Amino acid sequence: MEVRRRRRLIAIVVVGLMLGGVGTWRYLFQIDGPGYRPKSAGGGFLVAPYVQLGDEPRFGTTESLTILWQAEDRATEWSVEARDAPGGAWRAGGKATWRTDTRPGVGPRRYYRATVAELAPGAEFTYRVRRNGKALFESTARARKGPGQPHRFVAFGDGGANSWGQMGIAYRTALARPDFVMVAGDLVYSKGRLFEYLDKFFPIYNSDQFAPGAGAPLLRSTPMLVAPGNHDLLERNLDSYPDALAYFLVWSMPLNGPLSQVGASHTPALFGTKAQQQAFVDLAGPAYPRMANYAFDYGDAHWTILDTNLYADWNDPKLRDWLEADLAAAQDAPWRFVAFHQPPFHSSISHGDEQQTRILAEILEKYRVDIVFSGHIHNYQRSHPLRFVPERDASGRPIEKLGRVNGRWTLDTRFDGKSRTRPDGVIYLVTGAGGARLYDANQHGDDSSFQEFTARFVSNTHSLTVVDVDATKLTVRQVTADGEEVDRFVITR
Structure with missing residues (x-):
């Protein structure tokens, strides 16, 4: 035995x-149970510095980026400096501020941030982080690009599994040299905990090594913007996992979402003792729950990021009105992108009954969204340009029953992204092959298993989406961790 x-x-x-x-x-x-504590980043940091867009949704005459890092809870003087050209003079950044986490089983630790401002749009700069006057860390980064400046971004989802696939995607992402990275949810597995970020996220996307089997020093130079997935926000019992909901602690993104009240409907409600809940709320500050939904501009594009987890009912007028207002205000942007975790249209057997985000389709079409980026399904799929009319109840609301949303779609099958490059409808991309275990490899090449709206389906390899953007043209490529291009299409105005 x-x-x-x-x-x-x-x-x-x-x-x-x-x-x-x-x-x-x-x-x-x-x-990685409740008592597990991964090693620190070294060099005086618990988490090495990384760059974020911060609460800057709109363009300014100059740009800024926020530098974040974590360190021990000690009386230490931290500062950030920047210079605009190699060999130029260093100038002081914004004052370093911090929040102290003393929660049992999580702290003590400090979450630091400082802002580098007065940056020319799209300009490369160097920053360094000093402790007690001594420089400990230095990296280059690039300010957000403005209208008229071509840019590149990489998108993927479902990466944070500490797998070879994740490391390969991180390495390939860095090779693509994007201006920013968009992650379509499930940032870490499997509970969205701080210690999972420390173990499965930062060591790979902010690795000191640059190799397919290690990851890349990506986060220190390239802003990453993210959409929340089910594995990021559904574990909310702060008694069992006091480091849960780390999404609201480790990111700094625009705070222009529709929901700001703790305990409001459509937000990830907290569980656990009142003391644990209050400790988390105090640490998260204005990020919880507002940062679950947000919008921002980059180059010639406008982005809208949505929390589409099950507690968020996008049939609610408050949410729909915010989405409509955001997209209506972005009609002058040459391109409009939306990202959320759960895809409305896909052909995978996995999660086949999760169609609740289809109730958003008519709003996306009304305001001429070009591409929707999702994850959740651990493979790559591209739809034909698509218009969808859901079945409605007597009040006119789209009907969602046990996750399914029936209706009628109209496809633009003439669009091929080569000779015909002006789609009639929204293109839905599933780019969930970012490193976690792949889904439905047996469907790869089996066209008979696909829905009629599916134009491309790749489920046998990890991959990422590379998008080049200028005012009149999008070039979209799907690239494997090994560098093979498995899909390409162009959209023109």
Whole structure:
């Protein structure tokens, strides 16, 4: 009996390592349970510095970026400096501020931030972080680009599994040299905890190494903007996992979403003792719950980011009115993109009954959204340009029953992204092959298993989306971790 148990144990370890790398091994043996604490980043940091857009949704005459890092809870003087050209004079950045986390099992630690301002749009600059007057960290970054400045972004989802696939995608992303990265949810597995970020996210996307088997020093130079997925916000019991909901602690993105009240409908409600809840709310500040939805401009594009987890009912007029107002105000932008985790239209067997985001389709069409980026399904899919009319109840609301939203779609099958480059409808991309275990590999190449709205389906490899944007043309490529291009299409005005 003991021999058989050992053989089963060895088999579990081997399969886990093959499917998901070290992260799966930890998951199987619960090494990342409530008491697990990963190692610090070193160099005086618990988390090394990384750049964020911050609460800057709109363009200014000059630009700024926010530098974030984590360090021990000590009486230490931290500062940030920047220079605009190699060899130029260093200038002081904004004052470093911090929040102290003393929660049992999580702290003590400090979450630091400082702003580098007065940047020319699209300009490269160098910043360094100093502790007690000594420079500990230095990196280059680039300010947000403004209208008329071509830019490139990379999009993917479902990466934070500490897998070889995730490391390869991080490496390939850095090779693409994007101006920013958009992640369509499920940032870390499997509970959205701070310690999962420390173990499965920052060491890969902000690695000191640049290699397919390690990751890349991406976050220190490239802003990453993110949409919340189910694995990011659905674990909310702060008694069981006091470091849950780390989404609201480790990111700094625009605070222009529709929901700002703690405990409001359509927000990730908190569970646990009042003391644990209040400690989290105090740490998160204005980010919770507002930062779950937000919008921003970059180059010639406007972005709208939505929280489409199950507690958010996008049939509610308050949410729909905010979305309509945001998109209506962006009609002068050459391009409009929307990102949310759960895709409305896909052909995978996995999550086939999760269609609730289809109730957004008519708003997206009304305001001429060009592409919707989603994750959740761990593969790549592209729809034909699509228009959708959902079935409605007597009050006129789209009917969503047990996740399914029936209706009628109209497809633009003439669009091929090559000779015909002006789509009639919204293109829906699933780019969820960012590193977690792939879904539905058996469907790859099986056209008979696809819905008629599916134009491209790649489920046998991890991949990322590379998009080049100027005022009159989008070039969209899907690239594997090995650099193979598996899809390409162009949209023109």
